Amino acid sequence: xxxxLFYPGCSMQRSARPYLDSLMTIGPDMDMxxxxxxxxxxxxxxxxxxxxxxxxxxxxxxxxxxxxxxxxGARTLTAGCSACYLNLAKTENYMRRNAELNLVVNEALAxxxxxxxxxxxxxxxxxxxxxxxxxxxxxxxxxxxxLTNLRIAPYYGCMVVRPDLDDHFRSEEYPMSMDxxxxxxGAEVIDFPxxxxxxxxxxxxxxxxxxxxxxxxxxxxxxxxKADLMVxxxxxxxxxxxxxxxxxxxxxxxxxxxxxLYFTQLMGLAFGHEPEALGIGKEFVSARDALxxxxxxxxxxxxxxxxxxxxxxxxxxxxxxxxxxxQ
Amino acid sequence: xxxxSPPVLTNPSLNFLETVKQATPGDSRLTMxxxxxxxxxxxxxxxxxxxxxxxxxAMIRADMRDEVLRSNTPWYCVSCYFCMVRCPQxxxxxxxxxxxxxxxxAADMYETNSAADLSQNFVGYVENYGRSFEFGLATRQxxxxxPLSLMRRASMGLGMLSKKRIDLTxxxxxxxxxxxxxxxxxxxxxxxx
Ligand code: SF4
Ligand code: SF4
Ligand code: SF4
Ligand code: SF4
Numbered sequence: 001x002x003x004x005l006f007y008p009g010c011s012m013q014r015s016a017r018p019y020l021d022s023l024m025t026i027g028p029d030m031d032m033x034x035x036x037x038x039x040x041x042x043x044x045x046x047x048x049x050x051x052x053x054x055x056x057x058x059x060x061x062x063x064x065x066x067x068x069x070x071x072x073g074a075r076t077l078t079a080g081c082s083a084c085y086l087n088l089a090k091t092e093n094y095m096r097r098n099a100e101l102n103l104v105v106n107e108a109l110a111x112x113x114x115x116x117x118x119x120x121x122x123x124x125x126x127x128x129x130x131x132x133x134x135x136x137x138x139x140x141x142x143x144x145x146x147l148t149n150l151r152i153a154p155y156y157g158c159m160v161v162r163p164d165l166d167d168h169f170r171s172e173e174y175p176m177s178m179d180x181x182x183x184x185x186g187a188e189v190i191d192f193p194x195x196x197x198x199x200x201x202x203x204x205x206x207x208x209x210x211x212x213x214x215x216x217x218x219x220x221x222x223x224x225x226k227a228d229l230m231v232x233x234x235x236x237x238x239x240x241x242x243x244x245x246x247x248x249x250x251x252x253x254x255x256x257x258x259x260x261l262y263f264t265q266l267m268g269l270a271f272g273h274e275p276e277a278l279g280i281g282k283e284f285v286s287a288r289d290a291l292x293x294x295x296x297x298x299x300x301x302x303x304x305x306x307x308x309x310x311x312x313x314x315x316x317x318x319x320x321x322x323x324x325x326x327q
Numbered sequence: 328x329x330x331x332s333p334p335v336l337t338n339p340s341l342n343f344l345e346t347v348k349q350a351t352p353g354d355s356r357l358t359m360x361x362x363x364x365x366x367x368x369x370x371x372x373x374x375x376x377x378x379x380x381x382x383x384x385a386m387i388r389a390d391m392r393d394e395v396l397r398s399n400t401p402w403y404c405v406s407c408y409f410c411m412v413r414c415p416q417x418x419x420x421x422x423x424x425x426x427x428x429x430x431x432x433a434a435d436m437y438e439t440n441s442a443a444d445l446s447q448n449f450v451g452y453v454e455n456y457g458r459s460f461e462f463g464l465a466t467r468q469x470x471x472x473x474p475l476s477l478m479r480r481a482s483m484g485l486g487m488l489s490k491k492r493i494d495l496t497x498x499x500x501x502x503x504x505x506x507x508x509x510x511x512x513x514x515x516x517x518x519x520x
Binding site: 112 | 350351352353354371372375401402403405406407408409411412421425426428429432441442443445446447449450452453457458459498500501502505506508509510511512513514516517518
C-alpha cells in the first residue's frame with residue numbers, strides 16, 4: 001500500500017468531480033491511498049499572482065506547510081489539476097532555490113503559526129505517480145477490459161509538462177508518459193502533434209474569439225486524426241474542450257463531436273469498472289458512441305431537477321442568480 | 328520593522344528594469360535577455376498582443392514604464408510557459424508577465440480589461456472563503472463584460488447544473504483567519520513598485 005498526500009483543488013470538488021471519483025475508484029486497484037491535505041485553501045490558479053506577488057506564494061505555501069505537518073511518512077504530495085500542480089511545484093522549487101523568497105514566505109507563514117521547510121515534500125502530478133511509481137507493467141497486469149480499437153488523442157496541455165522545474169516528465173514539448181499509459185491499457189494512441197499546445201486556460205472568460213480559436217485548433221486536430229476521444233489530465237483543459245465545444249461549434253458553424261475524458265476514467269474502464277463509478281456520463285459531449293466500441297454501455301443521462309427557491313434552512317452560501325431563475 | 332525582516336524595500340530611485348526585477352519573486356533573469364525573439368515566436372497569443380514579450384522587455388530596459396504597464400501583452404498571456412522553456416537565457420518570462428499585471432493593477436494603469444477584473448474577482452473569493460467559486464466567478468464575469476452572450480452562457484450553466492458539475496455549496500475553509508493573517512503579512516512584505 002502506497003500512501004500519498006493529495007491536494008484536490010477547487011475544481012475537483014465540483015466541475016471535475018468525475019476526475020476525483022475515478023481516481024478514488026482506481027486507487028485501491030493499484031494499492032494506492034490518497035489522503036487530503038486538511039483544510040487546504042485554493043492555490044490561486046493563474047489569477048492570484050496577477051494581483052499580488054509575494055502573497056501568491058504565501059497562499060500556496062500554507063498548503064505546503066499543512067501537508068508537511070500531516071506527512072505521516074508520505075513525502076509525496078500529489079495533485080491532479082495542472083494549475084494546482086504547477087503552483088505547488090513552483091512554490092516548493094522557488095523556496096528551495098531562492099533563500100530570499102524562502103525567508104519572506106516563511107515570515108508570512110509565521111503570522112499563521114506555520115512554517116515550511118523547503119525540500120520536505122516532493123510535489124508530483126497524478127500521471128507521474130501512476131506511470132513511475134505503480135509502473136506500466138503493473139498497470140498492464142490489471143487490465144481486464146482492454147481498450148482495443150479505441151483511438152485516443154492524448155492531450156497534456158501546458159502546466160504539467162512546462163516548466164517542469166524538477167524534470168519529472170523529461171520533455172516539455174513532447175512528453176510520452178500518457179501515450180505509454182494508454183497503450184498499456186490496450187488503446188490505439190495517436191501521435192498527436194498538438195498534445196502540449198495550450199487550450200487557452202482562463203481565456204474563455206476574457207476574450208471569446210481568442211479562446212474559441214485555441215479550443216477549435218485542438219478539437220479540429222484530434223478530429224483530423226480520426227480520434228474517438230481526447231484524454232486529458234487537467235480539469236481546466238477538460239472544461240474548455242468539453243463544456244465549450246458546443247459554443248465553439250456555433251461560433252465557427254462547425255459540427256465537431258469530440259468527447260473528452262480523464263486518463264483516470266480510461267484506466268478505470270480498462271480495469272473493468274462500470275462507467276457510473278468513474279463519473280462517466282457527466283460530459284457535455286457524450287462519450288456513449290466512442291465507448292460502445294469497447295463494449296461499454298453508458299447509461300442515458302437522467303436530468304437532475306433543481307429547486308426553484310432556496311430552502312430557508314439551506315446552510316450553503318447563496319448562488320449568484322442565473323437569468324432563468326428570475327422569470 | 329522587525330530586525331529579522333528580510334530586505335524587501337526598494338529604492339524609489341531605481342530604474343524601471345530594476346523595479347520589475349526586484350518585484351518578481353525568485354530570480355527573474357530579466358536582465359539576461361538578449362533580444363533573440365524566441366519568446367514571441369513561441370507565443371500562442373502573440374497575434375493578439377500589442378507587443379511581443381521581446382519588445383516588451385526592450386521597452387522595460389528603455390524605461391518606458393507607462394507604455395509597458397498599458398500594454399495588453401501581459402493580459403493576453405495564458406501562462407502556457409512555452410516561451411520560458413525555449414528562452415536560451417532562461418528568462419522567467421511568465422513570472423515577469425504576472426509581475427507586470429500586478430504592477431498595472433497597483434498603478435491603476437490597465438485599460439478597462441476583463442482579465443484584470445477576473446483576477447480581482449478571483450482574489451476576492453480566495454480571500455473571503457479560502458476557496459474559489461468557479462461558477463459564480465464565471466457568472467459575474469459574464470454579467471459585467473458580455474451581457475449579450477449571457478443567454479448562451481446560461482444554457483451552458485444550466486447544463487453544468489443538471490450534470491451536477493457546478494458548485495451550489497461553496498465551502499469556506501475552517502481556518503480562514505489563519506489564511507487571512509498570512510496573506511495580510513505577505514502583503515506588508517511585498518516590495519513596493
Ligand atoms: S487551480 Fe483551480 S482548482 Fe486548483 S486550487 Fe486553484 S482554483 Fe482551485
Ligand atoms: S492547456 Fe489550458 S487548462 Fe490546461 S494547462 Fe494549459 S492553459 Fe491550463
Ligand atoms: S526568448 Fe529570452 S532571450 Fe530571447 S527575447 Fe525572449 S526573453 Fe529575451
Ligand atoms: S507564457 Fe505567456 S508570454 Fe509566454 S508564450 Fe505563453 S502566453 Fe506567451
